[in-house]
Amino acid sequence: xxxxxxxxxxxxxxxxxxxxxxxxxxxxxxxxxxxxxxxxxxxxxxxxxxxxxxxxxxxxxxxxxxxxxxxxxxxxxxxxxxxxxxxxxxxxxxxxxxxxxxxxxxxxxxxxxxxxxxxxxxxxxxxxxxxxxxxxxxxxxxxxxxxxxxxxxxxxxxxxxxx
Numbered sequence: 001x002x003x004x005x006x007x008x009x010x011x012x013x014x015x016x017x018x019x020x021x022x023x024x025x026x027x028x029x030x031x032x033x034x035x036x037x038x039x040x041x042x043x044x045x046x047x048x049x050x051x052x053x054x055x056x057x058x059x060x061x062x063x064x065x066x067x068x069x070x071x072x073x074x075x076x077x078x079x080x081x082x083x084x085x086x087x088x089x090x091x092x093x094x095x096x097x098x099x100x101x102x103x104x105x106x107x108x109x110x111x112x113x114x115x116x117x118x119x120x121x122x123x124x125x126x127x128x129x130x131x132x133x134x135x136x137x138x139x140x141x142x143x144x145x146x147x148x149x150x151x152x153x154x155x156x157x158x159x160x161x162x163x
Contacts, residue, residue, distance in 0.1 A: 002030070002075035004099070007082045009090055010106035014051040014058070014083070021147050022106075023053055028081035033060040034093050035085055063089055067096035087127040091134060102140040103131075104151075117160045118143050118152055128161055 006026035010019075013033055023031070031052055038044050039062040049058040057078075061069065069075055082100075084090040086108075094100045107120040114122035121143050123131070135141050135154050144151035152160075 001073065002078050002080045004075070004082060005079050006104060007084075007090070007100050007102060008104045008106055009084045009087065009108070011085045011108050013085055014048050019051075020053050022104075023056055023081060025147055026079070026081045028079050029056055030075075030078045030080045031056055031058045031083060032066070032075065032080055033058065033083045033085075034063055034066045034098075035060060035089055036062045036064075038085075039065065063092045063096060066093050066098055070096075070098045087123075087130045091130045094134060094137075094139070100134070100139055103134065103142075105141070105143045106145050115161050115163070117157055118145070120145055123157075123161055128158070132158075 005028050006022060008022060013019075013035075014031065033048060038048075038060050045058075045060045048060060052058045082093075082098075084093070090100065090103060105121055108114075108122055108127070109120070110116050110122035114124045116122045131141055131154070141154040141157070142151045143157060
């Protein structure tokens with residue numbers, strides 16, 4: 001059974017110093033990106049694997065495959081950082097039985113129909129509805145873009161979203 005040390009939602013997935021810092025803090029030796037679309041793109045799988053810190057393996061799997069792998073042997077061995085690029089994939093993964101007790105949100109870009117919650121994090125109503133459902137089921141949800149800054153808890157996220 002692998003230890004899930006961090007579950008992070010960040011549309012950029014593996015990127016620069018931010019991810020390097022979080023991998024160290026999480027003491028992860030594996031990164032599992034759960035994304036249906038990316039799991040089918042061999043080229044992007046190679047790009048993300050090359051972007052990871054040395055000594056950290058990268059797997060990109062679909063939501064269904066993640067559920068299968070969890071059910072089979074709880075992701076095997078090692079210390080795992082789960083990465084998602086959107087709220088919907090994270091919620092579907094949780095619904096299929098992968099335990100997500102805590103969800104760190106690090107980056108969701110602003111676009112029409114989204115409310116900026118904090119610099120690099122913007123949410124729409126569908127995101128908020130899914131996050132609220134996860135929160136009600138006991139998942140700790142917070143925004144924490146970089147380790148050097150304070151985190152924002154879900155109650156403050158909701159207040160900011162509601163304006």
